[in-house]
Amino acid sequence: MATQIEIEEYLSQLPGWQIEVVSGVSRLQKTYKFKNFEQALQFTNKIGAVAEQENHHPAILTEWGKVTVSWWTHKIGGLHMNDFIMAAKTDAIS
Amino acid sequence: MATQIEIEEYLSQLPGWQIEVVSGVSRLQKTYKFKNFEQALQFTNKIGAVAEQENHHPAILTEWGKVTVSWWTHKIGGLHMNDFIMAAKTDAIS
Numbered sequence: 001m002a003t004q005i006e007i008e009e010y011l012s013q014l015p016g017w018q019i020e021v022v023s024g025v026s027r028l029q030k031t032y033k034f035k036n037f038e039q040a041l042q043f044t045n046k047i048g049a050v051a052e053q054e055n056h057h058p059a060i061l062t063e064w065g066k067v068t069v070s071w072w073t074h075k076i077g078g079l080h081m082n083d084f085i086m087a088a089k090t091d092a093i094s
Numbered sequence: 095m096a097t098q099i100e101i102e103e104y105l106s107q108l109p110g111w112q113i114e115v116v117s118g119v120s121r122l123q124k125t126y127k128f129k130n131f132e133q134a135l136q137f138t139n140k141i142g143a144v145a146e147q148e149n150h151h152p153a154i155l156t157e158w159g160k161v162t163v164s165w166w167t168h169k170i171g172g173l174h175m176n177d178f179i180m181a182a183k184t185d186a187i188s
Contacts, residue, residue, distance in 0.1 A: 037142070
C-alpha cells in the first residue's frame with residue numbers, strides 16, 4: 001500500500017487526478033470531458049483495452065460527454081504504485 | 095414526470111430495477127453481472143448502441159464482472175415513461 005507521503009508525491013505528477021474514498025477504500029479518480037456520448041464511449045473502450053493488457057481493471061463511469069475513471073487495488077483495499085502508473089497510462093491515451 | 099403511482103406500476107414490470115436518488119434526482123438503476131471485464135465492457139457497448147439509436151443516454155458504470163446502468167431524464171430532473179422503456183430495452187439486450 002502506498003504511504004500518504006508517496007500518494008502526495010505521485011499525485012503531484014498526475015494533473016486532474018484526485019483521491020476519492022469509497023466505503024473506506026481510497027481510489028484514484030479523474031473525469032475527462034468529451035463532445036458527446038460516442039466519444040466518451042470510445043475513450044471507455046480505449047481504457048478497457050489498456051486494462052485488459054495490464055490485467056488491472058478500473059471502474060469506468062461513461063456518461064454523455066464525460067468519462068470518470070477510478071483506479072484502486074482490490075487485493076490491498078487501497079492504492080498501489082501500479083494504480084498511479086495506470087492513471088498515467090490513462091492520461092496518455094486521452 | 096412520472097407520478098409515484100406510475101413509477102411503482104412500471105417498476106413492478108422491471109425485475110431488478112431500483113430507484114436510486116442522486117442529488118435529489120430519481121434514477122432507474124440496475125446492476126448486471128458478468129464473468130469478466132471483457133464481457134462487462136461488451137454489454138456497455140451494446141447499451142451505448144441503443145442509447146445512440148434512441149438519442150437517450152444513461153450513466154454506465156463498467157467494472158470487472160459487472161455493469162451498473164442508470165436511466166433518468168436530465169431535462170425534467172427525474173423519471174419519464176421513456177426511462178422505463180429504455181430499462182426494458184436494456185434488459186432485452188442483456
